Amino acid sequence: MGNRVIREDFEWVYTEQPHTQRRKEILAKYPQIKTLMGPDPHLKWIVSGMVFTQLLACYLVKDLSWKWIFFWAYAFGGCINHSLTLAIHDISHNVAFGNKQAKWNRWFAVFANLPIGIPYSASFKKYHIDHHRYLGGDSLDVDVPTDFEGWFFCTPLRKLLWLFLQPLFYSLRPLYVNPKAITQMEVFNALVQFSVDLIIYYLWGLKPVIYLIAGTLLCLGLHPISGHFIAEHYMFLKGYETYSYYGPLNWLTFNVGYHMEHHDFPSIPGCRLPMVKKIAAEYYDNLPHHQSWIRVLWDFVFDDSIGPYSRVKRLCKLAKE
Numbered sequence: 418m419g420n421r422v423i424r425e426d427f428e429w430v431y432t433e434q435p436h437t438q439r440r441k442e443i444l445a446k447y448p449q450i451k452t453l454m455g456p457d458p459h460l461k462w463i464v465s466g467m468v469f470t471q472l473l474a475c476y477l478v479k480d481l482s483w484k485w486i487f488f489w490a491y492a493f494g495g496c497i498n499h500s501l502t503l504a505i506h507d508i509s510h511n512v513a514f515g516n517k518q519a520k521w522n523r524w525f526a527v528f529a530n531l532p533i534g535i536p537y538s539a540s541f542k543k544y545h546i547d548h549h550r551y552l553g554g555d556s557l558d559v560d561v562p563t564d565f566e567g568w569f570f571c572t573p574l575r576k577l578l579w580l581f582l583q584p585l586f587y588s589l590r591p592l593y594v595n596p597k598a599i600t601q602m603e604v605f606n607a608l609v610q611f612s613v614d615l616i617i618y619y620l621w622g623l624k625p626v627i628y629l630i631a632g633t634l635l636c637l638g639l640h641p642i643s644g645h646f647i648a649e650h651y652m653f654l655k656g657y658e659t660y661s662y663y664g665p666l667n668w669l670t671f672n673v674g675y676h677m678e679h680h681d682f683p684s685i686p687g688c689r690l691p692m693v694k695k696i697a698a699e700y701y702d703n704l705p706h707h708q709s710w711i712r713v714l715w716d717f718v719f720d721d722s723i724g725p726y727s728r729v730k731r732l733c734k735l736a737k738e
Contacts, residue, residue: 644710
């Protein structure tokens with residue numbers, strides 16, 4: 418088996434994140450990329466169809482046995498719910514209704530949240546801004562695991578457990594790393610979400626509610642689509658902190674695989690990110706990228722050199738609002 422290589426700390430760098438400079442260079446060379454910015458007119462209809470599909474599924478599963486509840490939650494409903502979390506990711510960048518209709522985007526994200534079963538959209542928006550502004554920022558970017566996660570989840574079995582528990586870490590980590598005051602939108606998000614959960618329970622019983630929540634937790638954990646969590650920013654090659662994936666699962670995930678392009682141009686909706694890569698091909702074609710999210714998960718678990726510590730961290734100064 419070769420020598421075990423276990424990282425004992427993050428990869429600390431003392432340079433600015435690469436996306437800012439590359440964005441400037443690309444826009445200077447290809448100013449037409451600015452025309453790709455702005456709302457995606459189809460997003461609200463696609464998301465609405467997904468939400469109503471899940472509500473129909475709630476009715477259809479209400480009399481199933483528990484084993485089939487969990488089967489369909491993992492194989493079908495959870496895939497839709499995971500996709501909805503990525504729609505919420507896009508909506509957090511105001512690409513559903515545009516920057517001039519910021520409140521409409523926030524409210525629509527609450528609507529997209531309904532099948533997820535747990536209030537999520539408002540808190541995600543609050544922290545996702547920091548992920549872009551302070552990529553890898555110590556105590557600022559809550560996407561980066563804690564020291565405990567890096568230290569403890571360092572063997573294949575423990576890393577497998579960490580992948581399974583990802584929803585737990587993603588929800589609790591911000592409260593420890595960078596706690597922020599609860600906003601009015603978060604309260605609204607929770608009230609709407611729990612009200613709809615209660616309505617579903619009143620109409621069709623407990624099983625549809627479990628179908629929604631179990632699907633969310635299972636498919637944000639150990640699931641092929643969840644490979645994107647690891648693929649996006651875990652350092653598989655030294656010196657590279659963001660990676661893209663151009664495979665077929667982008668069809669289910671609003672092109673979140675085009676992650677290098679997304680961080681370069683966060684105001685461009687996912688549906689247009691392939692056009693960014695096509696226009697500025699020389700900036701992206703030679704960058705390392707992933708071929709398979711399943712392979713990413715496999716390598717993460719069984720490659721001793723990769724784990725929760727495999728992240729770039731930097732010290733960032735707080736930006737002036």
